[in-house]
Amino acid sequence: MAVADMDIPAFDPRIPDGPLADKWQRHRAEVRLVSPTNKRRYRVIVVGSGLAGAAAAASLAELGYQVDCFTFHDSPRRAHSVAAQGGINAAKNYRNDGDSVERLFRDTLKGGDYRSREANVYRLAEISNQIIDHCVAQGIPFARDYAGYLDNRSFGGAQVARTFYARGQTGQQLLLGAYGALSRQIHGGQVRLHTRTEMLDLVVEDGRATGIISRRLTDGHIEHHGADAVVLASGGYSNIYYLSTNALASNVTATYRAYRRGAWFANPSFTQIHPTCIPAVEDHQSKLTLMSESLRNDGRIWVPQAMHEERRPAEIPEAERDYYLERMYPAYGNLSPRDISSRAAKSVCDQGRGVGPSGHGVYLDFAEAIGRLGRRVINDRYGNLFEMYQRITGEDPWHTPMRIYPAAHYSMGGLWVDYDLMTTVPGLFAIGEANFSDHGANRLGASALMQGLADGYFILPQTLGHFLAARPPLTADHNSAAGAEARAAVEARLARLVAVGGRTPVETFHRRLGELMWEHCGMSRSRAGLQQALVEIPALRDEFWSGICVCGGSAEFNVVLEKAGRVADYLEFAEVMVRDALEREESCGAHFRTEHQTADGEPRREDASFSHVAAWGFRGDGVAAQRAIEPLHFEHLQPAVRNYR
Amino acid sequence: MEFTLHIWRQHGAAEHGAFVTYPVRGISPDLSFLEMLDILNEELVGRGEAPIAFDHDCREGICGSCAMVINGDPHGPLPGTTTCQLYMRHFQNATDITVEPWRARAFPVLRDLIVDRSALDSVIQAGGYVSVNTGAAPDAHAITVAKQAADAAFEAAACIGCGACVAACPNGAAMLFTAAKVAQLAIMPQGRPERSRRVIGMVEAMDDAGFGNCTNHYACTEACPKQIPLRFIAQLNREFLSAALSSREFVELARPHAHEE
Known part of the structure; x- marks a missing residue:
């Protein structure tokens, strides 16, 4: 493999000089520019059409670049950003409650347990306000008060109300805004849209990303697309757990294939487990549905004090209930950060105090809030979420508490990128959930939409120009050799999947991988468990490659083949995740190692040895990935023990 | 079972x-x-x-x-x-x-139960947006929007673009889908400047994409998983009529279209 003899990259984040608050403005003033008439000579590929991808494709096209946007969905509007419920943070301080860019920066850095870059996080907080301005200008119907001003609510890990929202469908509304902007550029001929088309490989020539290999899902047509730069906005990989809050098609393939072509993968084990999801009830359940964290503004979380309680919730008197988050973390209570709330739920369930048929559940109770605020206010705030809960569970949250349990939700890990959002492969950029940049070891609620849009609308369009300005536009046939090689590799792999000819559904392997990862590399991780996973994953992978059936060929609309390719990549990527979790001998944020906890069960960070980003490089099939680090420097805010008590 | x-x-x-x-x-x-x-x-x-x-x-x-x-x-x-x-x-x-x-x-x-719904995207591409470039926006509070207006716009914006309205309609019309976007942006003040141009462009794209006409069966709103109200179709008709009567774009757009026929 060409990659195997590559040197370890420098992992220089290329953070601009100067005071933290000035870095981004200074950088913007200093980046190279492409002149307006030259922009149309550059072609940029954007893979993904969610918040980050659609925002980037539209904004790049507005600037004058030629853009090709790829989505495996039938329409860009289906991207999983659509499902984000709760809201988007911004440091507007419209509430006069003491918010500021500085405070949003601090909350986000602390929420991430000091495992992210100060400069990136500060920039994110700074841009947050522009995002709200832009989205309002797009005609997005955010929630408003009677005077016509924007309304806010609170989310976990914050003591101010800075979250803007559109009922429980904020992600949908923001995505439709970005989709509108993208549609406008498609109409103007500035963006070519490729729907039902999946990226299956990255083309790298002379150490630079120059295109992708795609498969058209409707007929299996394989195509090579060349470009001056490639932007991956392909989302996260929480579906590796099989049951997660992610949409079923969400996958790691685009970023994993880029990793195999030389892009290093940062903090792969940092995966967020969301505390408020509807618990699993069925063996054949296909996904876990999130109940927005915003519910925790008014809902109170509790379990019975007694173990194996049989009474119905209404029959359990106040004195026999344990509002454990309010008890353990009085300062933040039900709005404690996600990692902390998830672990607390697991812990009370492990004690035998969980509720529901499986014992894997805790109550989220609105009785007090309905009494305090009245039915109408609660309906305004959460009506659609109540309906959704009732539809799925058949239980009515107006009369009985919801049952919730943690579920895999978001990947803080992703491709390593520098301050300009460029990966270790020049010309390859990663934005949104596909990169690792801003959330450290734990993401705060309502920050994913903020980051996806900051990257897509405001950061990438500036930094990509800086990269292109130093290089002449590539000619059409510039990468025929590398493109042909990548294309042949894709075709060979598809042929291999088709040739297996077993009788076991791909789904079965995905489910087994998910169980294994949830058990050993989920909410809590131990050395022994992780080592066990490193034995089980390759064995499962071997079974996959001899047991699956894709029920048809590759030159047709074959939904099983699509899924098989994604699961095959998960089966390889799982090992990188587990190795990362094993090597990180500390607990931080969502990464909880049982060997590293305080006497009262709180995670214990090891700043002396692990205050760094871990990046993993591909070294060949059958060879363990290589680990390298980017040290984190804290000049503005000194890492402290995260205390929400 | x-x-x-x-x-x-x-x-x-x-x-x-x-x-x-x-x-x-x-x-x-x-x-x-x-x-x-x-x-x-x-x-x-x-x-x-x-x-x-x-x-x-x-x-x-x-x-x-x-x-x-x-x-x-x-x-x-x-x-x-x-x-x-x-x-x-x-x-x-x-x-x-x-x-x-x-x-x-x-x-x-x-294939099987999968259909091609890109015709819906073509309707949005013809004007279902506010043409604001990234970076151009004033402060979010520069324009206030009455709560009732924002709520009404949200009701329309809740459309998920599934196409059930088209499937339910005996004419295969996309009126409810198109109406939802037209209404959202006609209600929000940010959408007003392009209001005429938008409705003309979207209705024309709807016709070009092969969708049928509305003959008031009301099956669309019954089938809509987000229960988008029928009154938005009435609003679409009003928007279209007023744009057709007053807008220069209509004259410009309609002429080449008429020649193609």
């Missing part, structure tokens, strides 16, 4: 399709309709048969991917519900269930 499923199978866009009958057993009432199809598909794969292809993704009723006509109703019998949010507890045990793709001239079948 057990059911007898009659499912439309069609190998490709150019081929003929037919209903195929599949019995399913041991189905828990807590499974969703799509999860029941997942189980059937696993059985089919186990027998080496091609599974039933259907669009689906988020499985929480918001992405708009899932699209099937169940016993004659787009998204099945439950009002305000996408197929993925439909649970088997809503069906009577031991009954027959017919499953078909969306049927409309503008939505050709690609």
Whole structure:
């Protein structure tokens, strides 16, 4: 493999000089520019059409670049950003409650347990306000008060109300805004849209990303697309757990294939487990549905004090209930950060105090809030979420508490990128959930939409120009050799999947991988468990490659083949995740190692040895990935023990 | 629970399709309709048969991917519900269930239950947005929007673009879909400057894409999983009429179009 003899990259984040608050403005003033008439000579590929991808494709096209946007969905509007419920943070301080860019920066850095870059996080907080301005200008119907001003609510890990929202469908509304902007550029001929088309490989020539290999899902047509730069906005990989809050098609393939072509993968084990999801009830359940964290503004979380309680919730008197988050973390209570709330739920369930048929559940109770605020206010705030809960569970949250349990939700890990959002492969950029940049070891609620849009609308369009300005536009046939090689590799792999000819559904392997990862590399991780996973994953992978059936060929609309390719990549990527979790001998944020906890069960960070980003490089099939680090420097805010008590 | 499923199978866009009958057993009432199809598909794969292809993704009723006509109703019998949010507890045990793709001239079948809905995207591309470039926006509080207006706009903006309205309409019209976007942006002050141009462009794109006309059957709003109110169609008609009477764009747009006919 060409990659195997590559040197370890420098992992220089290329953070601009100067005071933290000035870095981004200074950088913007200093980046190279492409002149307006030259922009149309550059072609940029954007893979993904969610918040980050659609925002980037539209904004790049507005600037004058030629853009090709790829989505495996039938329409860009289906991207999983659509499902984000709760809201988007911004440091507007419209509430006069003491918010500021500085405070949003601090909350986000602390929420991430000091495992992210100060400069990136500060920039994110700074841009947050522009995002709200832009989205309002797009005609997005955010929630408003009677005077016509924007309304806010609170989310976990914050003591101010800075979250803007559109009922429980904020992600949908923001995505439709970005989709509108993208549609406008498609109409103007500035963006070519490729729907039902999946990226299956990255083309790298002379150490630079120059295109992708795609498969058209409707007929299996394989195509090579060349470009001056490639932007991956392909989302996260929480579906590796099989049951997660992610949409079923969400996958790691685009970023994993880029990793195999030389892009290093940062903090792969940092995966967020969301505390408020509807618990699993069925063996054949296909996904876990999130109940927005915003519910925790008014809902109170509790379990019975007694173990194996049989009474119905209404029959359990106040004195026999344990509002454990309010008890353990009085300062933040039900709005404690996600990692902390998830672990607390697991812990009370492990004690035998969980509720529901499986014992894997805790109550989220609105009785007090309905009494305090009245039915109408609660309906305004959460009506659609109540309906959704009732539809799925058949239980009515107006009369009985919801049952919730943690579920895999978001990947803080992703491709390593520098301050300009460029990966270790020049010309390859990663934005949104596909990169690792801003959330450290734990993401705060309502920050994913903020980051996806900051990257897509405001950061990438500036930094990509800086990269292109130093290089002449590539000619059409510039990468025929590398493109042909990548294309042949894709075709060979598809042929291999088709040739297996077993009788076991791909789904079965995905489910087994998910169980294994949830058990050993989920909410809590131990050395022994992780080592066990490193034995089980390759064995499962071997079974996959001899047991699956894709029920048809590759030159047709074959939904099983699509899924098989994604699961095959998960089966390889799982090992990188587990190795990362094993090597990180500390607990931080969502990464909880049982060997590293305080006497009262709180995670214990090891700043002396692990205050760094871990990046993993591909070294060949059958060879363990290589680990390298980017040290984190804290000049503005000194890492402290995260205390929400 | 057990059911007898009659499912439309069609190998490709150019081929003929037919209903195929599949019995399913041991189905828990807590499974969703799509999860029941997942189980059937696993059985089919186990027998080496091609599974039933259907669009689906988020499985929480918001992405708009899932699209099937169940016993004659787009998204099945439950009002305000996408197929993925439909649970088997809503069906009577031991009954027959017919499953078909969306049927409309503008939505050709690609495989089994999957249809091509890109015609809906073409309607949005023709003007379903505010033409604001990134970086151009004033402060978010520069313009206030009355709560009632924001709420009404939200009601329209809740459309998930699934196409059930088209599938339900005997004319295969996309009026409710188009009306929802036109109304949202006509209500929000940010959408006002382009209001005439937008409605003319979108209605024209709707016609070009092969969608039919509205003859007031009201089946669309019945089938809509987000229950987008019918009054937005009335608003679309008003918007269109007023734009047609007053707008120069209409004259400019209509002329070349008339020549093509």
